[in-house]
Amino acid sequence: MALLEVEDLRVGFPGPGGTSVRAVNGVSLALEPGQTLAILGESGSGKSVTAQAVMGILDTPPAQVSGSVRLRGRELLTLSPKQRDKVSGEEIGMVFQDAMAALNPVFTVGEQLGELLRVRRGLSRSQARRRAVELVDRVRIPAAKDRVRDYPHQFSGGMRQRIMIALAIALEPAVLIADEPTTALDVTVQAQVMELIAEIQRDSGMALLLITHDLGVVAEVADDVAVMYAGRIAERATVEQIFAGPAHPYTEGLLASMPRIDRRDEELYAIPGAPPNPARLPAGCPFHLRCPRADDVCRSTLPPLSPLPSGRASACHHREELLHASHR
Amino acid sequence: MPATDDPVLRVDKLVRHFPVKGRLPFTSGGMVKAVDGVSFDLRRGETLGVVGESGCGKSTLARMLVGLERPTSGEVRFGDAVVHTARGRHLRELRRRIQIVLQDPYTSLNPRRTVRDILLQPFEIHPDVVDRRHRLDRIKELLDLVGLDPSLHLDRYPHQFSGGQRQRIGIARALALRPDVIVCDEPVSALDVSVQAQVVNLLERLQRELGVAYVFIAHDLSVVRHISDRVAVMYLGKLVETGPEAPLYDAPRHPYTKALLSAVPVPQPVGRAQRKRILLTGDPPSPVDPPSGCRFRTRCWQATETCAHVEPVLTGDGQSVACHYPLPVP
Numbered sequence: 001m002a003l004l005e006v007e008d009l010r011v012g013f014p015g016p017g018g019t020s021v022r023a024v025n026g027v028s029l030a031l032e033p034g035q036t037l038a039i040l041g042e043s044g045s046g047k048s049v050t051a052q053a054v055m056g057i058l059d060t061p062p063a064q065v066s067g068s069v070r071l072r073g074r075e076l077l078t079l080s081p082k083q084r085d086k087v088s089g090e091e092i093g094m095v096f097q098d099a100m101a102a103l104n105p106v107f108t109v110g111e112q113l114g115e116l117l118r119v120r121r122g123l124s125r126s127q128a129r130r131r132a133v134e135l136v137d138r139v140r141i142p143a144a145k146d147r148v149r150d151y152p153h154q155f156s157g158g159m160r161q162r163i164m165i166a167l168a169i170a171l172e173p174a175v176l177i178a179d180e181p182t183t184a185l186d187v188t189v190q191a192q193v194m195e196l197i198a199e200i201q202r203d204s205g206m207a208l209l210l211i212t213h214d215l216g217v218v219a220e221v222a223d224d225v226a227v228m229y230a231g232r233i234a235e236r237a238t239v240e241q242i243f244a245g246p247a248h249p250y251t252e253g254l255l256a257s258m259p260r261i262d263r264r265d266e267e268l269y270a271i272p273g274a275p276p277n278p279a280r281l282p283a284g285c286p287f288h289l290r291c292p293r294a295d296d297v298c299r300s301t302l303p304p305l306s307p308l309p310s311g312r313a314s315a316c317h318h319r320e321e322l323l324h325a326s327h328r
Numbered sequence: 329m330p331a332t333d334d335p336v337l338r339v340d341k342l343v344r345h346f347p348v349k350g351r352l353p354f355t356s357g358g359m360v361k362a363v364d365g366v367s368f369d370l371r372r373g374e375t376l377g378v379v380g381e382s383g384c385g386k387s388t389l390a391r392m393l394v395g396l397e398r399p400t401s402g403e404v405r406f407g408d409a410v411v412h413t414a415r416g417r418h419l420r421e422l423r424r425r426i427q428i429v430l431q432d433p434y435t436s437l438n439p440r441r442t443v444r445d446i447l448l449q450p451f452e453i454h455p456d457v458v459d460r461r462h463r464l465d466r467i468k469e470l471l472d473l474v475g476l477d478p479s480l481h482l483d484r485y486p487h488q489f490s491g492g493q494r495q496r497i498g499i500a501r502a503l504a505l506r507p508d509v510i511v512c513d514e515p516v517s518a519l520d521v522s523v524q525a526q527v528v529n530l531l532e533r534l535q536r537e538l539g540v541a542y543v544f545i546a547h548d549l550s551v552v553r554h555i556s557d558r559v560a561v562m563y564l565g566k567l568v569e570t571g572p573e574a575p576l577y578d579a580p581r582h583p584y585t586k587a588l589l590s591a592v593p594v595p596q597p598v599g600r601a602q603r604k605r606i607l608l609t610g611d612p613p614s615p616v617d618p619p620s621g622c623r624f625r626t627r628c629w630q631a632t633e634t635c636a637h638v639e640p641v642l643t644g645d646g647q648s649v650a651c652h653y654p655l656p657v658p
Contacts, residue, residue: 186381216593257525259554270525
């Protein structure tokens with residue numbers, strides 16, 4: 001039994017004229033303790049909605065969530081809001097892209113950390129204060145003792161992200177879900193924040209579900225990768241497998257379209273077109289309109305996520321030939 | 329058209345300071361030294377990449393190059409004309425020759441105008457460039473050039489396009505008056521990876537076909553490497569290193585350049601545990617009160633007393649570096 005299991009997760013939102021916008025269409029994932037699983041995708045791929053459904057922070061209604069999300073075997077989707085809040089609040093930590101929006105601007109950092117510890121852990125005021133200082137120190141903010149008295153706006157973007165991490169790990173969760181945690185940061189600060197998260201994982205064995213669009217970040221930190229496209233998993237493999245040879249044309253296109261820091265290519269491969277609108281998904285494979293390998297089968301039949309040798313899986317009718325081609 | 333040594337734009341000791349309000353009314357909080365003495369030449373038909381972290385002054389620099397922002401001192405020269413002192417006919421000519429493409433294709437196009445109106449506007453302001461009868465043909469040609477379909481897209485509004493298509497419209501608008509220079513301020517940062525490559529390829533093709541020079545400002549070092557002939561690295565309002573793309577990326581001489589490059593995630597998981605990375609501590613200091621001497625010294629691992637007192641100047645030909653202890657050439 002995995003630590004976190006997501007099975008056939010589906011999320012829809014009411015669209016115009018009584019239609020349903022299917023943001024997530026049957027996503028299955030499993031996360032083991034200490035593991036880092038990256039969900040890689042572009043805007044509209046459903047990666048953030050998947051994370052939000054797992055965290056239980058989608059408003060239902062309007063969102064319609066079905067499928068199964070299990071933490072240590074316990075089903076979360078059928079829990080009452082109060083039970084759900086307890087489980088996700090204590091066992092699942094969350095970090096978002098925009099720390100300024102996620103932190104409360106009218107309370108000091110120490111008050112926000114302290115409140116969390118008093119309510120959830122029943123600590124006294126002075127215990128909570130001490131623990132808050134420890135946590136701020138843990139995320140490597142200099143002069144933690146003084147900085148807990150500061151408000152979020154008094155910190156830089158990178159420091160604010162650290163505070164959000166301090167809040168997320170305060171209750172020692174088993175899983176951290178980080179949705180584009182470094183996207184708004186400069187590269188030098190991004191490197192610091194990713195290193196901090198990795199260090200916390202090494203110390204505590206916390207699992208990380210990392211939502212990102214950045215192939216570079218994935219290559220640096222992930223153990224396993226799920227590539228999402230149009231609300232589905234296009235491909236799932238270990239990080240080495242993905243970068244050694246993709247088994248889905250979308251992943252192949254993404255890798256080829258990325259400029260490299262370590263060399264200069266003559267021309268970038270560009271995937272034609274744009275990601276589809278989740279309210280108007282094409283028939284057949286959702287990628288077929290942009291795919292160089294698309295044939296009649298792709299235009300009519302949706303390829304399921306199917307296993308390949310060596311434990312990976314791909315949702316492409318041509319997955320085997322693609323894999324052979326990329327390993328030749 | 330290949331790049332030539334003939335500079336099309338000369339930037340000389342450009343400075344822009346912004347006053348900051350103090351904590352109390354009627355007091356001054358000092359000056360944000362957004363750009364603090366930047367000089368470079370842009371050659372005809374080349375791409376100069378400008379990289380740096382947020383707050384380093386790269387967008388203020390962009391705005392000064394096209395005349396949207398007035399420098400505190402220094403000048404931008406285009407041929408014989410100075411961008412900020414030109415008046416009348418000369419000013420109009422300059423505005424036609426130097427164009428800008430902005431980051432956000434969602435806010436830089438007027439939502440109430442169709443593509444036709446958006447693209448005709450430059451010709452209304454500069455009626456002498458293209459004869460009234462030929463303007464429609466010209467904008468169709470422009471749409472074609474940037475990969476949009478004139479028969480389909482001409483009468484649509486910006487919201488009916490995807491982000492990548494909107495950026496193409498912005499590029500078509502910048503090209504309308506046949507400029508010599510286009511300043512691109514983070515032109516692909518808001519786009520998805522798969523769409524980013526389309527726009528980068530488009531910019532490269534247009535340069536080959538039209539010979540336009542780009543100042544390409546971005547925080548994404550990989551994109552800048554891909555598109556640039558030369559690169560300038562900015563830190564707290566100053567250039568710390570400039571040089572041709574290959575030596576600057578492969579053998580950076582300024583410690584900041586090296587640290588910046590080593591922080592970029594490499595899309596290759598093999599060997600990642602062994603990769604050496606220089607982790608800078610902290611954030612860039614405030615541009616209101618930059619460190620004395622070398623501005624990078626507070627985050628530099630090889631700073632000495634000298635660095636605190638003496639400001640290093642940008643020296644060297646080809647690859648220039650502003651550092652008292654530049655890293656060795658391998």
